Amino acid sequence: MSADILTYLGALIIEIISTTGYFGITVLMTLESACIPVPSEIIMPFSGFLVFEGRFALWLVVVWGTIGNLIGSIIAYLIGFYGGRPLFKKWGRYLLISSGDLERADRWFRKYGQPAVFFGRLLPIIRTFISLPAGLSRMNFKKFSFYTLAGSLPWSFALTYAGLIMGRNWSALEVFFKKFDLVIGGLIIFLIAWWLWRHFREESLPGR
Numbered sequence: 038m039s040a041d042i043l044t045y046l047g048a049l050i051i052e053i054i055s056t057t058g059y060f061g062i063t064v065l066m067t068l069e070s071a072c073i074p075v076p077s078e079i080i081m082p083f084s085g086f087l088v089f090e091g092r093f094a095l096w097l098v099v100v101w102g103t104i105g106n107l108i109g110s111i112i113a114y115l116i117g118f119y120g121g122r123p124l125f126k127k128w129g130r131y132l133l134i135s136s137g138d139l140e141r142a143d144r145w146f147r148k149y150g151q152p153a154v155f156f157g158r159l160l161p162i163i164r165t166f167i168s169l170p171a172g173l174s175r176m177n178f179k180k181f182s183f184y185t186l187a188g189s190l191p192w193s194f195a196l197t198y199a200g201l202i203m204g205r206n207w208s209a210l211e212v213f214f215k216k217f218d219l220v221i222g223g224l225i226i227f228l229i230a231w232w233l234w235r236h237f238r239e240e241s242l243p244g245r
Contacts (some may be wrong), residue, residue, distance in 0.1 A: 051083060060101075066109065067109040067112070070105065081200065082197070082200030098197050102189075103189045107185055109168075151171075151180055151184065154171050158187075158189050
């Protein structure tokens, strides 16, 4: 994937949030929880910065981000519930879901059981894929939804608040960064490039 495409993707995410508001936050967080590589570590802090600018309300950003997490997680849960592991082995590569991603989430779920849905929401990588083994194991849907909400809420708040704090201290950071969205764009490019590298590296390992 060329640098031009990565730059475009970064700019697109920022544009979606800036122009569609809370709806864009919900859509992007839904994609992330549905195992699409759209990092919440970028979405929510940038939204928090827009809270600082007065364009968003903190509690609405957190609520809509959490709702997006729940919707995406339910989608992944239902795919796991009805599609099973063969579906992911066949089609996961097209969504950049490596076998290693699923195995990590599966091990975490087997080790910690249903509470893994809650604690897994607080961990990078694991949080994106934890809904899959929950669906594969046919975890009770009401419990799954409760744990997902309970884990997504503090994650969304923490990331949004981090962006708000960055905004409040922006005058001290201006000497290093002239424009916040340029920083966010750079981080998006880095995370997408890292995700792609990790995915193709794991898929190229022997036995994959």
